[in-house]
Amino acid sequence: MKRKGQAYNKLPVNTLIMFGLFNKKDPDKCPVSEENRIWIEQSFSFLVNSFGEEKIRQRKILVPDHSHFPISYTGDPQTAFDTLKIVADQMEVAFDEIHLDFFDHGVQEISTGSPFGRGLFLERSEEDKGASGLYWGKQEDGKYHIWLERGMLVQPENMVAALSHEIAHIKLLGEWKIAENDEKLTDLVTVIFGLGIFNANAAFQTYGGIDYSGWRNMGYLTQMEWGYALSLLAYIRDEKNPIWIKHLSLNVRNDFKQGEYFIANNKAILFQQKPPDLTRPVMIECPVCHWRPDGQAHWECTCGHSWNTFDTNAKCPNCNLQWEETGCPNCGEMSPDKSWYVNPTA
Secondary structure (H helix, E strand, C coil), rough: CCCCCEEEECCCCCCCHHHCCCCCCCCCCCCHHHHHHHHHHHHHHHHHHCCCCCHHHCCCCCCCCCCCCCCCCCCCCHHHHHHHHHHHHHHCCCHHHEEEEEEECCCEEEECCCCCEEEEEEECCCCCCCCCCCEEEEECCCCCCCCEEHHHCCCCCHHHHHHHHHHHHHHHHCCCCCCCCCHHHHHHHHHHCHHHHHHHHHHHEECCCCCCCCEEECCCCCCHHHHHHHHHHHCCCCCCCHHHHHHCCCCHHHHHHHHHHHHCCCCCHCCCCCCCCCCCCCCCCCCCCCCCCCCCCCCCCCCEEEEEEHHHHCCCCCCCCCEEEEECCCCCCCEEHHHEECCCCC
C-alpha cells in the first residue's frame, strides 16, 4: 500500500529518440494496448458506479497553480499539512481523520511508537527505488495513517501526487470499496477526483544539463495510460479540448490528444465490457455471535501491534504476520478469517 517512488535514470540526449518520445503517432490508434484500454474502461466504470457520475462531471479539476494551492512552498513540513487539507477536501475525506507523518528517503524501518520498540518495515525492490508515500489504514487512534517521504517537501507537485495517491487508498480500502489493494486502480482514483494532472505529470519527468539528460517516474500507470484515462475523464465530463490539459506535460498531453481522437472515432466500442466486481462482501460479522466490527483497533498481534484486522485482510501491518483465524472481541471465539465475510445474496 505504498506510493511507488521515483526511479532516476540518466540518458544521453540522443537516447530519448529511441523511446519514440518525438515520433508522430497514428491518430487512429488508441495510446494504450487493447488489453489496457479494456482494463482502464472497466476500472472507470467501477469508479463511476462507486463514486457517482454526476459528481465526477461537476467536480473542479485542480491544477498546479497558486489559485488552487495558495501555499508558499518553502520546504517546511507545515506546507504538507496545508496541502493535505486541500487534497483531502477535494477527495471528500475529513482532514481531521488523517494522521500525516514523514520518513526519510532510503529508510528501511519506520517507528510506530510501540512500547515494544518495533517499527514498520518498508518493502524494497530493484524496480521500486523508494516509496514517496505510504498508507497504513486506520490505527488505534481511529485515524487513517499516511506517511510522506520528506524529500517531497521541496517538490510541491510531486507532494500533491503522493498525497492524492495515499488518500485514494482511503477512498478504496478505508471506505470498503474494494476487497484487496490494487495500486493501478488507486492511481486511477486520483483522476476521477480531479487530481490526475499531478500524478500523470509525475509518471514521466525529464531533467538534464549541457551534456546529459534523463528521466524519473512515480506511480504505477504509464504516461500512455494516464493520457488515455484523462481523455476518458474529459469524455465523461463532455469536455472537448479542456483548458486544464495545458497543465499536462508534453508527453502526457500528446497521449491525451491521441486518446481524445480515438474516443471521438470509436464511441461504439467504449465501455462495452462489464466492470469487475471488486467490492468487499456485503457484511463482516462474527460467525458465532454475529457481532459486527466497528472499524476500531480491537485486535492485537503477537508483536504487540493493535489494529483493525479487516483493514489489512488479517495481515499485521507491523510484522507482516498473516493470521488465519480471527478472534471476536464480543464472544471471545476464534474463527477462520474468511468465515467472517458474509454475502447475503449468496
